[in-house]
Amino acid sequence: MELLNCEQKNLLSELIHGLNAAKQLQAQLGADPSPRPSSSSYSSCLTTEMKETLLHQIVSSYEKAILMVNTTQHNPTTETVVTADPVSGKVPESPTSIIGSPGSEEFLDGGLSSKKRKMLPKWTEQVRICPERGLEGPHDDVFSWRKYGQKDILGAKYPRSYYRCTFRNTQHCYATKQVQRSDGDPTIFEVTYRGTHTCAQRNPPPEKRESKPNPTVVNSQYDLLDNLRTNLTARRPRTTNGIEGDGFSFPVTSPFYSYESINGDFGNGGATYCHVGSSGPSDFTGLISTNTSTGSSPIFDVDFHFDPTAEIDTTFHTFLHDTM
DNA sequence: ACGATTTGACCGCA
DNA sequence: TGCGGTCAAATCGT
Numbered sequence: 411m412e413l414l415n416c417e418q419k420n421l422l423s424e425l426i427h428g429l430n431a432a433k434q435l436q437a438q439l440g441a442d443p444s445p446r447p448s449s450s451s452y453s454s455c456l457t458t459e460m461k462e463t464l465l466h467q468i469v470s471s472y473e474k475a476i477l478m479v480n481t482t483q484h485n486p487t488t489e490t491v492v493t494a495d496p497v498s499g500k501v502p503e504s505p506t507s508i509i510g511s512p513g514s515e516e517f518l519d520g521g522l523s524s525k526k527r528k529m530l531p532k533w534t535e536q537v538r539i540c541p542e543r544g545l546e547g548p549h550d551d552v553f554s555w556r557k558y559g560q561k562d563i564l565g566a567k568y569p570r571s572y573y574r575c576t577f578r579n580t581q582h583c584y585a586t587k588q589v590q591r592s593d594g595d596p597t598i599f600e601v602t603y604r605g606t607h608t609c610a611q612r613n614p615p616p617e618k619r620e621s622k623p624n625p626t627v628v629n630s631q632y633d634l635l636d637n638l639r640t641n642l643t644a645r646r647p648r649t650t651n652g653i654e655g656d657g658f659s660f661p662v663t664s665p666f667y668s669y670e671s672i673n674g675d676f677g678n679g680g681a682t683y684c685h686v687g688s689s690g691p692s693d694f695t696g697l698i699s700t701n702t703s704t705g706s707s708p709i710f711d712v713d714f715h716f717d718p719t720a721e722i723d724t725t726f727h728t729f730l731h732d733t734m
Numbered sequence: 735a736c737g738a739t740t741t742g743a744c745c746g747c748a
Numbered sequence: 749t750g751c752g753g754t755c756a757a758a759t760c761g762t
Contacts, residue, residue, distance in 0.1 A: 524746060524753085557739055559754060572753070576738095588753090 522584050530584070530605035536592075537599045553607060555587060567593045575609055583609035 522530075555573035563570050568591035575583040585605040592598040 527753090556737090558756095560740075561752065561754095564751065570752085574754095586753095 527584075527604070532602065532604045535601045535603070537601055538595075539597045539599065553585070563590070566590065568596075575607060577609035581609040583607055585609075 554576040556576045556578075557571060557573050559572040560569050561572070570588055570590045573587045573589065575581075575585045577583045585603065585607045587604070588602040590600045590602070592600060
């Protein structure tokens, strides 16, 4: 273990900065349901310009943070760049973020329809393979995949490989990924993930992540944590045709474990301590509680603390690298 | 023997 | 109708 180096501090600083900006924006958006900035009756509300500034700060902070993760990686074989899904425009989610549950309806019929497949979250990573390590294939992520197909793609020099979760049948996990070697640079693989893991792999696998003070992870709380991420999405006012505007989603979801619930759970006004990172609560801890004053769509109060003197587990970085 | 990979066939969508 | 994505039988590796 080593103390945080400068880049790691910068990374966390950017993440915290982005989080704070998001919180401000969320608070303002939550307080101001009116889409008309000029007609707002709330004197404390931010102007549209200020909101845009905050949004810019959030996006900028996360972009910097991601860049830092990419450039400070120690993984000798690969280098990963994450791009948002150009269709949805969403900031990529982690492969381990949980959407849906194995017990939900669409998972009970033994498979997903093509429509439902299309609805699954999708994001792309660009993975560079270190030439001196050979071109044995794209980087390993923390998940176990099984190849189920390969196709020659029109206009592409290299075939595309199709993988699905090894536990598709046993655990009804419908995460898939596609791997396509870049035409321009054969050392770059584009890895497109679709769907999120609902299998047991979403917990840190023993071979990759040490399950130290084993966080108490209950499915429902995982779902709540995912809800949290969803609810932390900065919402812009609806447009005139009633369609939700573009939003910003938090990219950091994977190393996000709850380890202690107090006063029940999120759903009934309780609170849960969380930490980012897998080494223990001291890495980056926070208290998440529901704000029940907002009616049917609960707003989560997030209060994160980071102790700059605390040691940080390098698996956190590896995990971010592998999954973002 | 069992699980993973390969590969041609099939299907849905634009 | 062509293309991308998936299926499933055949094959391979341990």
